[in-house]
Amino acid sequence: MKVLFTCFAAPTHYYSLVPLAWALRSAGHEVRVASQPDLVDTITGAGLTAVPVGRSGWFGIDPWAPELLGQIFPGSLDLVRDFDYTGDSPHTWNWRALLELEHVASSAMYATMNSDPMIDGLTEFATGWQPDLVVWEMYTFAGAIAAQVCGAAHARFLWGPDIALRARHAMLRLAEERPPEHRDDPTAEWLTASLARHGAHFDEEIVTGQWTIDITPPSMRLDVDVRTVGMRYIPYGGPAVLPDWLRTPPERPRICLTLGLTSRSDGQPVSALDEVLGSVSLGDLLEAVRDLDAEVVATLDPDQLGEIRLPDNVRAVGFVPFNELLPTCAAVLHQGGSGTRSTAEVHGVPQLMLTDPWDAVRGQAVARCQAGLTLPRAEVTADLLRDGLNRLLKDPSFTEGARRVQQEVLAEPSPNDLAPLLVELTESRRAGGSHV
16 A cells, blocks of 8 residues: 655654564555654655755744744743643643643644644645555644545654644633633644645544554553553654664663754754753853763763863763664753654663653653653752662662553554554445535
């Protein structure tokens, strides 16, 4: 069959799709990957066929979109990032807060990641190529639109807890308690207009997918009442070379310290490290690990380090492939990024996560499984960092918890195992006609 993958132009969001795309291609299916032109080199660097759609520039607008979005929608990204996605229960959220979140997310994020030129270009390609299945990254709604227009089956690909959909479902439940004329739904309004340009109509599957492919460990998934197919996470972070120093086992416990690949590869200024670390400076962080009886491998480059002098037990390495580094580590300190988090789970490595509210749901799940600890970025201090890492190194219960999560991950179907099921699901959905 023909399978079209699509992801907006953010490499870290795309990487999780690569193993499944290759599994389908290895099984003999035709595979294409569509995105804005800025992701083309990343797609072809993974050996897959790229289909450029829309305009150049991150998100299709500008090389540094979050900064631009902050100017167009003042405070919008802060509202989305700082919304309390955790709470004791989604039923504790109120209508006004949820509606504001949905309004800002649909206008400042979704409609920007999925610009009109991207939607139109992707739909034009899909209509001509006629894929049987479209697999779309969880926020790349252009894929669902294109599938609806061309009559393909479509699956949403989830790389983290389904926090946005859970919040949306809570908003829709509360909307039922309001008069019909006051049941606003900004996301549906935007998608309805986008579909109408191509003669198609909105239904909730445009938001949820006809089914969801989820790489989140089962115990960490949120119950959002959608059909879910689990898949084992396979680490991939782009082309990589194994450095000489990593070929020798460490002589003492090793800690990986990483603050995120995105901060470098997408042009984010070094000052954004302050946002990741909260009130703690990078110098304070490195001083906090100076006295640990461990080797600390920090994925920091010279521009990020500046004039900071490294402690003797810290090695700064710039980029290093996490799939090769983390199996040698006793703990990892990171900013909550999905790739680092999932790779640590695959290899059974205890985690200390520095989270904002967007990442807090996954951080709490890791702590609940006793596979690690989480610290809200706003509360981080050097002492808390040092104490947290010491706990991970000295308390075997964290290693045991991380190994339990690892076994849970490894029990999920591999991408190769999933490929025949996707064929079956696609044939089942398409058997009902062009409107699947």
